[in-house]
Amino acid sequence: MKSKDTEILDIAYRINIDEIDEQHSRWLEIYQESLSLASGHDHDDETQEKMKILVAKMYEYARAHLKFEEKFMESIGYPGLVEHKLQHLELDKSISDLFVKLFNGDPIDKEKLISQIKVWLYQHILDHDKKIADYVSEKGIDVSEITGSD
Numbered sequence: 001m002k003s004k005d006t007e008i009l010d011i012a013y014r015i016n017i018d019e020i021d022e023q024h025s026r027w028l029e030i031y032q033e034s035l036s037l038a039s040g041h042d043h044d045d046e047t048q049e050k051m052k053i054l055v056a057k058m059y060e061y062a063r064a065h066l067k068f069e070e071k072f073m074e075s076i077g078y079p080g081l082v083e084h085k086l087q088h089l090e091l092d093k094s095i096s097d098l099f100v101k102l103f104n105g106d107p108i109d110k111e112k113l114i115s116q117i118k119v120w121l122y123q124h125i126l127d128h129d130k131k132i133a134d135y136v137s138e139k140g141i142d143v144s145e146i147t148g149s150d
């Protein structure tokens with residue numbers, strides 16, 4: 001069940017590049033799932049299990065999305081590419097760190113995980129990714145020719 005906040009976010013995250021929006025919607029789902037963890041206790045097995053599932057989804061998302069978006073930025077000659085790629089690297093690194101923890105059987109800090117997911121949504125998707133869309137409209141780029149969608 002979606003909260004009012006996530007309904008508003010649903011609209012806000014769209015940058016009107018269909019394939020990227022579609023991929024971002026997965027992060028929105030991850031964010032929603034993370035909110036449902038808020039009431040659980042950090043160290044109980046059930047919460048840890050749910051966090052494992054979430055980390056696996058974050059990994060899948062990063063694998064499918066970051067490279068795609070980077071290729072897209074390259075294809076439109078996006079001037080903020082390097083800075084943007086560095087942010088992607090940071091996300092990759094933080095997901096790898098989480099995996100190391102899981103592998104070692106170390107508990108994941110719930111609040112930290114929720115805030116990481118939230119920060120990525122608000123600071124990266126809603127701000128930095130949006131700037132790609134601003135550039136596209138500023139330059140009048142026809143994205144359907146690039147992404148192959150109609």
Ligand SMILES: [Fe+2]
Nearest residue numbers: 024069125129
């Ligand atoms: Fe993105």
Ligand SMILES: [Fe+2]
Nearest residue numbers: 069084124129
């Ligand atoms: Fe991005």
